[in-house]
Amino acid sequence: MASDIVIVRVGDASVDFSVHKDILFSVSRFFHRAWDRSFLGVKERIITLRDVSEATFRIFLTWCYSQCLPGTNYGDVLAADNAVSSNVKKPRNKRLFDEYVSGKSPYLRKMAQEEVDKRFHNNPAWHATYQEVVESLVRLYLFAQKYSIDQLQDDVMSTYMGYCVSYGLYPDPDDVDIIELAYANLPATSPLSRYFVLSTVYFWTPVRATLESGKLGRLHKRFILDVMTAQAQRGQPPNKGENSATKLVPNLARYGLENSCTFHEHKSTSEQDCRCRMTNSKFIFDSLLDACVKEAQLKVSKATRN
Incomplete structure (x- = not known):
């Protein structure tokens, strides 16, 4: 053995x-x-x-072993659930966790905005954990990209988008350190960088605190150029053969951020199999997010004690 x-x-x-x-x-x-x-x-x-950090590699191993269902051959660890689910259609009228749902999850939409802000967005302790989870996901994405772990790269993208949708908290220029981390280590055409740009284009509203904080002056210059370009493309009328939903940068977020497959490279699975994977193997993404949350809580706890 x-x-x-x-x-x-x-x-x-x-x-x-x-x-x-x-x-x-x-x-x-x-x-x-x-x-x-x-x-x-x-x-x-x-x-x-x-x-590679110990924390990132532990989360990677969680992802690896979460896919080993009983009876699964190790050699087919990524293909096993796809082979079973490739003929399974997505349930009608059922959204997947990574799909755009008007800015936040149905759970949060039932709450008054004041309650959402109190419990989550304006809660420093929760927000610190949220940001650490995001950083863990971004570092895992960088690890997957560098070491050719194609399916992990797509799975991290789905998990990240699902996390954003769940709390209605999307990347924007306030996340200057996360944006810098991604732009400094990823190729110019990276889907993750594209997600940062489109999230900013669709959701960001400048607030006085950000404008006066000096954060905008620290933004990666390529990110600023990408945002300006995307905004210009968004305002352009559709070209021949396009419509407002299918052009390069659609006018509405519900088309531009419809689901995480928009930001996948699909080197390991087709888009159809990818959607089936999320429908029938949600536990893979849950375990990935759970590992990142535990790591984030540990970091925040240590920082608080110090």
Whole structure:
């Protein structure tokens, strides 16, 4: 059984994780290549990732193992639920958790705005945790992009959008550090960067506190240019063969942010299978978000004690 285990050494502190080899190889071409290279004259069964934090790698492992249903072959860890669900249609009139729902979830829409602000948006403790969850998701997305974990990249995007929809709190220029983190580490065409831009275009209303805080002066210049370009595209009339819902930047958020597949690369699954995956395997996304929330709560708790 020892041959089925890989040691992944993570971070500057060199924390070791024991991972089933077939699970690791099934989710990323990078790990398979790294393993092959490690046996060229090297006896230790170790893959070293110095630039990955222990927290990010733990969340990644949660995602890996959450897909291992009873009876699932490790080699088919990502395909198993898709193969079963590819012929299953999305239930009629049932929204998925990542779909645009007029700015916030039905749960919050039942509350008066004053109650929502008191319990969530204007609650410093809750907001601190929320921001830490977002940072965990963004760092996980960067990890997935760098190490060719294609399905994780799309799953993080779905989870992030679902989290935003749930609380009606979308990315905007107030998230200057998160935007900088993404823009400094992702290619110019990244779907995540595109999500930041469109969320700002559709939802952001400048408030005095932000304007006077100096945050806008620290925004990544490429992000500012992307927002200006998207706003201009949004105001343009549709080209031939387009309409107001299908043009590059639709006029309304319900078309531009309809669901997370808009921001997927779909290298591992088709869009149809992706929607089936979310319909029938929601536990994968729930476990991913739960891992990020626990990590965020731990960080906030430590910061409060210090």
